[in-house]
Amino acid sequence: MADLTKSGILNALKKVEDSNFNRDLLILNSIKKFEVKGNDLYLDFSVAMPLGAVTDSLKEKFVNALKSEFSALRKVEMNIETKVIAHHDKKKDSILPGVKNTIAVASGKGGVGKSTVAVNLAVALAKDGASVGLIDADIYGPSIPLMLGLKEKPKVYQNQQNMKIIPLANYGVKVISMGLLVDDNAPVIWRGPMASGAIKQFMSDVDWGELDYLIFDMPPGTGDIQLTLVQTIPLTGAVIVTTPQEVSLIDARKALKMFSRVNVPVLGIVENMSYFIAQDTGKKYDIFGTGGGSRIAKELDTEFLGGIPIDPGIRIGGDNGVPMVYDNPDSEHSKIITAISRDLVSQINMRNLSEGSNSKIEILLDDDQ
Numbered sequence: 001m002a003d004l005t006k007s008g009i010l011n012a013l014k015k016v017e018d019s020n021f022n023r024d025l026l027i028l029n030s031i032k033k034f035e036v037k038g039n040d041l042y043l044d045f046s047v048a049m050p051l052g053a054v055t056d057s058l059k060e061k062f063v064n065a066l067k068s069e070f071s072a073l074r075k076v077e078m079n080i081e082t083k084v085i086a087h088h089d090k091k092k093d094s095i096l097p098g099v100k101n102t103i104a105v106a107s108g109k110g111g112v113g114k115s116t117v118a119v120n121l122a123v124a125l126a127k128d129g130a131s132v133g134l135i136d137a138d139i140y141g142p143s144i145p146l147m148l149g150l151k152e153k154p155k156v157y158q159n160q161q162n163m164k165i166i167p168l169a170n171y172g173v174k175v176i177s178m179g180l181l182v183d184d185n186a187p188v189i190w191r192g193p194m195a196s197g198a199i200k201q202f203m204s205d206v207d208w209g210e211l212d213y214l215i216f217d218m219p220p221g222t223g224d225i226q227l228t229l230v231q232t233i234p235l236t237g238a239v240i241v242t243t244p245q246e247v248s249l250i251d252a253r254k255a256l257k258m259f260s261r262v263n264v265p266v267l268g269i270v271e272n273m274s275y276f277i278a279q280d281t282g283k284k285y286d287i288f289g290t291g292g293g294s295r296i297a298k299e300l301d302t303e304f305l306g307g308i309p310i311d312p313g314i315r316i317g318g319d320n321g322v323p324m325v326y327d328n329p330d331s332e333h334s335k336i337i338t339a340i341s342r343d344l345v346s347q348i349n350m351r352n353l354s355e356g357s358n359s360k361i362e363i364l365l366d367d368d369q
């Protein structure tokens, strides 16, 4: 087949439409190797997307796209490799050398569901094949241990230079939280610098190993403590959680401004408590109004990652330490959260790709395997 070239294959694959697949992340260097034997094509390519997002239906679309572009093809055998593109940043690489990306889950207003979203996103990413860590950056009101069903005290060991804490792990997510280190009922009365000191230790003194994503569940608010924290953590980007109502949107705008002041990109908005569907009647109620999250995303020129409804199961999952996406992965809610996590990954990969020049991009993709 005369016109079967790397760029021909690339162009064919780029025609595929699928909610999990971002064609802009497929570049010429993604096509690793191909061989034509008679009318059969053997193809190796890599794409920056979660392993779990490479579904059978997506694979079928790839095959069909190739067959419709190259009509003589009879059999297509593909080997698809997935990868995470790392965020390269001097500060991050020195504090967290094994961590490819760091994400803050933040909001202006308290109680909008940051911790719930952070936990479910972390578990969704892990389920999709990523290595994930979660830092409970809410030193004053840690809720991650409860939400992930963790109670033990983390173990500590001594290496050549210093003490290292071994993070606890559940549902494929490594976790550290002040809630694991101090007694449940002891209030933490610390000042701002101590909070950022604790977060620094959570980054440098915890044995995170290699991680694709390290998520930070931020404390509510946009005051000095939060500002200090976002300056302390070398962030790839932030996700802002809001409910649809105006009082939460005002604070979401403040949060976005806080991140832009310190040059941290906002990767997108998650609307939580978007609506409620009554189980008995199936009727939908817009308890906190409607459309606020997508409106603010447009206004602030960032991605609307999706809306998570109010659901007793999400609350119960949090209280019982078994996150919805783990406990009931096939539920509508889990599918929504998984879709949000995949869109987030796509936003991160796009940012990391566009960080460098074109030539650097090609090298990056080869390096990051």
Ligand SMILES: Nc1ncnc2c1ncn2[C@@H]1O[C@H](COP(=O)(O)OP(=O)(O)OP(=O)(O)O)[C@@H](O)[C@H]1O
Pocket (backbone or CB within 6 Å): 107, 109, 110, 111, 112, 113, 114, 115, 116, 117, 138, 141, 143, 218, 219, 220, 272, 273, 308, 309, 310, 311, 312, 314, 315, 316, 318, 319
């Ligand atoms: N989509 C949802 N459906 C039902 N309950 C929810 C949902 N999202 C969050 N909740 C519940 O709302 C409460 C507040 O959520 P969460 O603790 O995640 O908020 P937060 O923004 O982290 O709060 P804080 O500002 O105090 O850190 C929790 O009891 C949680 O279980």
Ligand SMILES: [Mg+2]
Pocket (backbone or CB within 6 Å): 114, 115, 116, 138, 143, 217, 218
């Ligand atoms: Mg919280």
